[in-house]
Amino acid sequence: MIDSSLRWVDDRLGIAKGGRTFLDKIFPDHWSFMLGEIALYSFVVLLGTGVFLSLYYIPSAHEIVYHGGYLPLQGQKVSEAYATSVGLSFDVKSGLLMRQAHHWSADIFLGSIAVHMARVFFTGAFRKPREFNWIVGVTMLLLGIVNGFLGYSLPDDLVSGTGIRIAYSIIESVPLVGSYLGFFLFGGNYPGNGIIIPRFYLLHVLIVPALIVGLLAAHLGLLVKQKHTQFKGRGKTEHNVVGSPMFPTFMAKTTGFLFMTTAVTFILAGFAQINPIWQFGQYEPFQISYAVQPDWYMGWLDGTLRIMPSWEFVGWGHTIPLEVLLPAVIFPGIIFNIFFAWPFIESRHTRDLAYHNLLDRPRDRPKRTGAGAMMLMLMFMIFAASSTDVMANFFQIRLNSVLWFFRIAVPLIPVITYFVTVKICEEMGGAEGIGKRKRPNVVHRSASGEFSTVPAEARPGDGHEELEAVPVPTFIDMVPADLATGPGIRRVMR
Amino acid sequence: MSDESPKAPSLTSVSLEDPHLQPYAKHPGRAEALAAAAMVIGFLGFIGFGITYWISDQTQWQAATLGGGMLALGAGVIAWGKYLMAQGPFVEERHEFHSTEAERDAMTAAIVERGGMVVQRRKVLGGLFALGSTAMGVVIAFPLIRSLGPKPAASRQVTNTDASLFATNWKKNSQLVTAEGRIVKVADLDVGGVLTVFPKGHEGSSPDQTILIRLAQIGPNDPPFQLESPGRTDWGVQGYVAYSKMCTHLGCPVGLYQKLTQQLVCPCHQSIFNVASGCVPEFGPAPRPLPQLPLKVDAFGNLQSQSGYHQAIGPGFWERP
Ligand code: HEM
Numbered sequence: 161m162i163d164s165s166l167r168w169v170d171d172r173l174g175i176a177k178g179g180r181t182f183l184d185k186i187f188p189d190h191w192s193f194m195l196g197e198i199a200l201y202s203f204v205v206l207l208g209t210g211v212f213l214s215l216y217y218i219p220s221a222h223e224i225v226y227h228g229g230y231l232p233l234q235g236q237k238v239s240e241a242y243a244t245s246v247g248l249s250f251d252v253k254s255g256l257l258m259r260q261a262h263h264w265s266a267d268i269f270l271g272s273i274a275v276h277m278a279r280v281f282f283t284g285a286f287r288k289p290r291e292f293n294w295i296v297g298v299t300m301l302l303l304g305i306v307n308g309f310l311g312y313s314l315p316d317d318l319v320s321g322t323g324i325r326i327a328y329s330i331i332e333s334v335p336l337v338g339s340y341l342g343f344f345l346f347g348g349n350y351p352g353n354g355i356i357i358p359r360f361y362l363l364h365v366l367i368v369p370a371l372i373v374g375l376l377a378a379h380l381g382l383l384v385k386q387k388h389t390q391f392k393g394r395g396k397t398e399h400n401v402v403g404s405p406m407f408p409t410f411m412a413k414t415t416g417f418l419f420m421t422t423a424v425t426f427i428l429a430g431f432a433q434i435n436p437i438w439q440f441g442q443y444e445p446f447q448i449s450y451a452v453q454p455d456w457y458m459g460w461l462d463g464t465l466r467i468m469p470s471w472e473f474v475g476w477g478h479t480i481p482l483e484v485l486l487p488a489v490i491f492p493g494i495i496f497n498i499f500f501a502w503p504f505i506e507s508r509h510t511r512d513l514a515y516h517n518l519l520d521r522p523r524d525r526p527k528r529t530g531a532g533a534m535m536l537m538l539m540f541m542i543f544a545a546s547s548t549d550v551m552a553n554f555f556q557i558r559l560n561s562v563l564w565f566f567r568i569a570v571p572l573i574p575v576i577t578y579f580v581t582v583k584i585c586e587e588m589g590g591a592e593g594i595g596k597r598k599r600p601n602v603v604h605r606s607a608s609g610e611f612s613t614v615p616a617e618a619r620p621g622d623g624h625e626e627l628e629a630v631p632v633p634t635f636i637d638m639v640p641a642d643l644a645t646g647p648g649i650r651r652v653m654r
Numbered sequence: 655m656s657d658e659s660p661k662a663p664s665l666t667s668v669s670l671e672d673p674h675l676q677p678y679a680k681h682p683g684r685a686e687a688l689a690a691a692a693m694v695i696g697f698l699g700f701i702g703f704g705i706t707y708w709i710s711d712q713t714q715w716q717a718a719t720l721g722g723g724m725l726a727l728g729a730g731v732i733a734w735g736k737y738l739m740a741q742g743p744f745v746e747e748r749h750e751f752h753s754t755e756a757e758r759d760a761m762t763a764a765i766v767e768r769g770g771m772v773v774q775r776r777k778v779l780g781g782l783f784a785l786g787s788t789a790m791g792v793v794i795a796f797p798l799i800r801s802l803g804p805k806p807a808a809s810r811q812v813t814n815t816d817a818s819l820f821a822t823n824w825k826k827n828s829q830l831v832t833a834e835g836r837i838v839k840v841a842d843l844d845v846g847g848v849l850t851v852f853p854k855g856h857e858g859s860s861p862d863q864t865i866l867i868r869l870a871q872i873g874p875n876d877p878p879f880q881l882e883s884p885g886r887t888d889w890g891v892q893g894y895v896a897y898s899k900m901c902t903h904l905g906c907p908v909g910l911y912q913k914l915t916q917q918l919v920c921p922c923h924q925s926i927f928n929v930a931s932g933c934v935p936e937f938g939p940a941p942r943p944l945p946q947l948p949l950k951v952d953a954f955g956n957l958q959s960q961s962g963y964h965q966a967i968g969p970g971f972w973e974r975p
């Protein structure tokens with residue numbers, strides 16, 4: 161069966177040679193290589209649940225009278241967008257599950273991208289020849305954040321509406337063209353003529369996802385072409401890849417992983433409430449609700465806005481709202497530019513132009529690890545700064561003290577983190593056998609009271625490491641004799 | 655993919671007894687039983703979801719059955735892959751994917767020489783094509799960008815709030831009404847009371863949102879209520895003052911009034927405005943005071959505006975003087 165249909169296809173497309181190579185493709189095994197898979201699979205969940213949502217959600221600011229399952233809203237005037245989002249939560253069967261799964265998978269998507277990116281950074285996987293894939297990855301992170309914000313805005317509830325208002329003001333803060341950009345995007349002065357929801361919808365369900373799908377294809381294509389990196393270890397060199405073959409081992413594991421990622425998303429969606437828009441109410445530009453935070457991936461922008469001093473520039477008949485422009489436009493711009501440029505910044509600094517297929521251990525590269533830790537700490541500090549009010553309440557201290565703490569700590573603590581990390585890495589570099597898996601010693605006491613020490617039995621993983629890696633075998637009776645060159649085995653050179 | 659050579663130099667033969675082909679698990683039977691059990695649980699979970707869907711719309715049950723099913727099935731497949739398939743490790747060579755120097759030179763030559771030949775010989779055509787496509791790029795941008803929305807009005811005289819960042823609908827003698835359109839009277843608020851108001855006919859409009867605060871209980875015959883802010887001492891009336899509710903930081907509604915300290919707090923980034931001294935920002939990122947609306951009372955005890963706002967409300971922007 162398989163044989164004859166393969167023949168049919170191969171006659172026309174010639175896929176057998178490349179296909180065989182693909183099935184033999186080796187994937188190195190390490191837990192940290194799964195992080196990217198989480199991102200991939202939560203994107204699959206986003207596409208699936210998103211299509212479900214768009215069957216019921218109507219992107220319209222048009223006002224209607226609500227008649228649905230949520231009783232407190234009965235008879236009130238709400239926008240169609242809000243009514244259908246609440247409807248998804250109350251009237252569509254399985255709708256709440258799908259809505260919350262969509263939102264949870266957005267958070268998991270961006271979280272796993274961030275952790276995946278940290279893995280790639282700290283192990284030096286972005287070095288030559290993989291700079292393209294680093295850039296593609298950073299672009300997807302950027303698009304993911306944008307699409308998360310757009311989606312968050314769609315239900316037209318009080319919290320998301322406030323977010324749109326803030327976004328409009330940030331656009332307005334750009335010198336020269338800000339007011340024009342705002343007017344063009346919103347179809348007029350805020351809140352515009354109701355066009356913003358359909359526009360956000362189009363971007364959210366079509367344009368940005370299509371860009372992400374394209375980049376994802378490039379990301380995976382480059383991965384196949386350039387092959388995966390691996391950690392140093394027995395038999396692993398710059399010129400080979402050691403691990404499990406695509407078919408069947410990797411396929412089984414990764415399929416299972418797709419199921420697990422989806423499962424966790426749906427279990428969260430069913431048991432952990434997220435974004436209960438019916439409690440926030442319909443957006444009205446003059447209303448606001450207290451102590452609601454944006455999704456976590458927007459928090460870092462909110463933090464910089466809070467700790468920025470109120471420096472507005474006024475002169476020559478113009479205003480430049482530096483208190484907005486610097487923290488909300490320039491700062492994220494600089495951060496993303498550093499992200500994009502990092503492979504080149506580093507290779508210029510190290511003058512390292514060689515190919516790298518073996519990964520670094522973070523402690524072997526103290527400066528890079530220090531820089532990464534500094535960036536993580538900076539992100540963490542400004543994220544924390546986005547809840548100054550919550551902290552002031554919680555610790556019963558004055559808001560002013562909290563604010564000044566962050567104004568000093570946000571630049572200072574990351575710098576300290578850099579030096580401490582570099583120091584720790586250097587000390588670890590000198591230590592004997594650090595990071596090696598240690599075999600425990602078992603101490604015996606004989607009947608006569610003598611003590612003796614014996615190394616414990618090998619654990620399952622210990623023995624495994626000791627085999628020499630071999631090419632993926634194919635059994636001879638499946639392969640024409642002239643292609644087989646060994647006793648039962650042929651080897652494919654590529 | 656590169657060529658497949660049947661005459662591979664080094665060959666590794668693997669027999670069926672080779673440890674590489676043995677499963678990773680020490681006791682494959684047990685591992686298989688576990689994987690099978692997980693898959694059975696997965697199957698039952700999906701059946702459970704099917705039943706749940708038809709008999710109730712209980713989100714928790716749906717999540718538990720569907721999610722539990724996928725978790726178990728996924729665990730089963732992973733166990734199969736990890737413990738029961740050939741443990742390896744297997745190896746594959748990397749090939750150099752860059753071309754040889756000669757190939758690179760050939761490509762460069764093709765671009766530089768062939769291209770150069772054509773472009774240099776036909777300079778006019780090249781120039782015209784560049785001109786034409788640039789023109790196309792520019793004009794295509796017109797509908798793509800310019801059609802999106804109106805330009806912000808350049809003139810300060812424009813009164814349409816949709817068209818100008820300077821305009822509000824507050825004019826001389828605008829009647830103060832609530833979001834529901836109810837007329838606001840002097841007797842409506844006690845000291846410390848606040849109300850969001852709009853000019854009559856523009857209820858709920860974003861740029862017009864104004865917060866009305868009663869600071870003191872002063873009757874019509876008491877000595878007039880004097881504000882601290884210079885030049886605006888008579889902008890309040892009978893203990894009432896009114897300020898734009900749109901934060902000068904990023905435009906959030908400044909919705910929180912603290913009676914004791916007479917402060918308005920913006921919940922977005924905690925800017926704090928001192929109401930008694932003209933809503934000057936005392937704390938946080940807001941750069942400017944909230945603009946004030948001058949008030950008066952008409953013969954029927956209804957609150958009205960003496961005039962519109964004297965400056966642009968809301969966050970800063972380039973054209974703001
Ligand atoms: C990068 C990918 C995506 C991200 C990060 C993302 C994120 C989000 C978020 C955070 C929400 C708010 C959910 C809520 O709590 O109501 C949302 C809503 C929505 N998304 Fe997505 N999404 C993505 C892709 C998609 C795709 C591909 C589609 C459609 C094919 C889609 C359709 C929708 C719809 C219709 C809504 C509004 C539903 C409602 O609010 O009730 N999304 N999205």
Ligand code: FES
Pocket residue numbers: 901902903904905906920921922923924925938939940
């Ligand atoms: S919008 Fe009011 S403080 Fe930021």
